[in-house]
Amino acid sequence: MALDDQLCFAIYAASRSVTAAYRPLLTELDLTYPQYLVMLLLWEHETRSVKEVGAALHLDYGTVTPLLKRLQQRGLLTRRRRTDDERGVDVVLTDEGRALHERARDVPVGMAEAFGLPAEQRAALRDQLHALVRHMDAYAA
Template sequence: MEPTESLLLDDQLCFAIYAASRAVTAAYRPLLDELDLTYPQYLVMLLLWERESLSVKEVAAALHLDYGTVTPLLKRLQGMGLVARRRRTDDERGVDAVLTDEGRALRERAHGVPVGMAEAFGLTDAQRADLRDRLRALVRSMDAYAGAR
């Protein structure tokens, strides 16, 4: 049986997305090395720089991750002094991630990351916004598809 076009690797949208994700993460690496952060840690810090404090549940939902992945991330960030983990007063089972003073200070050093990545993407502001919107729509579509199964 001859391979059909739909079974060619280069024709697969999923492979293009996978390869793009790996390339983007690799481009982030040298920028984040200067901050001593991994890409997932950087994502957590972005959330906390925006909100100061979030429950583990909120972090997991925002990053599309499960608790089992988020908890070790937060523990490492806590060990670095960037985040404090505190039991919720309204529900002792819940834990909040809270930005520390050191975590706030890191924000100032991180301003070059989006600038460097904008250069790496090689897209105009409008093209980046359009691509981001299309990818968000793709995520919503995949979430809906997975939820319907």
């Protein structure tokens, strides 16, 4: 029952450390880590539904909505009702959001250095963590 022997604590501590390492890189972009994750998703796919954003980031609607509102207030994205289903809302990257992508290109480079692991080890760790998330999601369902 020792704290340092708990896998969950190691994951929690690692998550906090990684988020802290991102902070100075994202401060230059005036983004929080969750906002950066939304922007990563939109830089990959310029339009996503609010539901898809929440699912991709493992966040509920009540958490995603204020996050998207703040990014919209900054002019990085817009939200618009879907034409095929008025209940649905799409999130669309703006020109300003696209321009921010250029400024953010060095973030992954800085984080690769912060991790201090070779690319192969980072990829293997990422794959293990994705597998862990899938397993835990299935367990919790």
